[in-house]
Amino acid sequence: MSVCCSATTSHRCLKKIALAATLCVASVAVLAIHHTKTSGIMARIHHGLILCASNTGAQNIAQAATISSMDRPGMIRFGLTSGADGQVAVEPGSSTLATVLNTASHSNTLLMLDLHGADPKEVASEVSKAHMRDRVIFVPADYKSTAAALKADSKVMVAIPINSERDAYNAHRMAGRHPYAAYLSPSAAPSLFSLVHRDAEAIITDSPSTKISTADFLANRPVDIVITHQPYQLTTSLAVPPSTVTHSE
Known part of the structure; x- marks a missing residue:
């Protein structure tokens, strides 16, 4: 019993x-x-404009986190290279990609990675291990690199340069169902920005020249990510709050 x-x-x-x-x-x-x-990138875009500090060293991950605390999401752009030991390294500096990804993950920072000569598959593997697939954008060096980046990981967003309507249609065809961002020059016509906005998940551009007000520039173009060497100056130059910067549907 x-x-x-x-x-x-x-x-x-x-x-x-x-x-x-x-x-x-x-x-x-x-x-x-x-x-x-x-x-994730899409969630950040939904809440406002993303400022991306351009390629100024690993220490600026902390600075990007500060931008985030000012109600503006932070992103850092780095160049990648294959180190002598076989590991993917970040330029400038001597940090490994794994280290930077770990720091960015803990500081809630987004990353834009210029692939250069780094193998997209190796980079994608490191990004996946760090659970950063939805918080990273790959920037390929050329057409061949773009094709490789699109195949490396189906979830990581890839930035594709677009300079004309033909480029826009080719980018959409090449990406297929893969998430991609349209990378346009700030000198591109507002109509081209509007055209790519229909298909791309995000629109990236560099900060405009000082001859035009940043607020006016954004008012006429649906931009999600602005790359700048001076994120703080760009933040203060925006006369309108992030919530009032709207994107065309």
């Missing part, structure tokens, strides 16, 4: 343990989904 009771009790304990484990896994999954929805 005591054996039967013991067996029944053990069975109940196992069921409780299994239920607790299931709830823990579900909680982790919910937290991960919430983090993705609030920290």
Whole structure:
């Protein structure tokens, strides 16, 4: 009789343990989904303009986090290279991509990565390990590199340069269902910005010349990410709050 009771009790304990484990896994999954929805590139774009500090060293990841605290999402642009030891390194400096990804992950910072001579598959592998696939944009060096970047990871956004309507249609055809960003020159016509906005997940451009007001520039173009060497100056130069900068549908 005591054996039967013991067996029944053990069975109940196992069921409780299994239920607790299931709830823990579900909680982790919910937290991960919430983090993705609030920290990913598309979520940031939804909340306002993203300022990207251009290629000025790994220490600026902390500076980008400061921009985020000022209600403007932070992104850093780095160049990549293949190190002598086979690891992907970040330029300028001697930091490995893995180190920078880890720092960016903890500081809730987005990254734009110029692939240069780095293997897109190796870069994609590092990004995946760091759970940063939705917070990174690849910038290929040329057409061949673009094709390789699109194949490297189906979830990581790829920036494709667009200088004409033909480029816009080719980019859309080349990307297919892969998320991509249209990278336009600030001198491009506002109509080209509007054209690519229909298909691309994001629109990237460099900061405009000082001859034009940044606020006026953005008012006539649907821009999601502005790359600048002077993020703080650009922040203060924007006369309108981020919430009033709208994007055409």
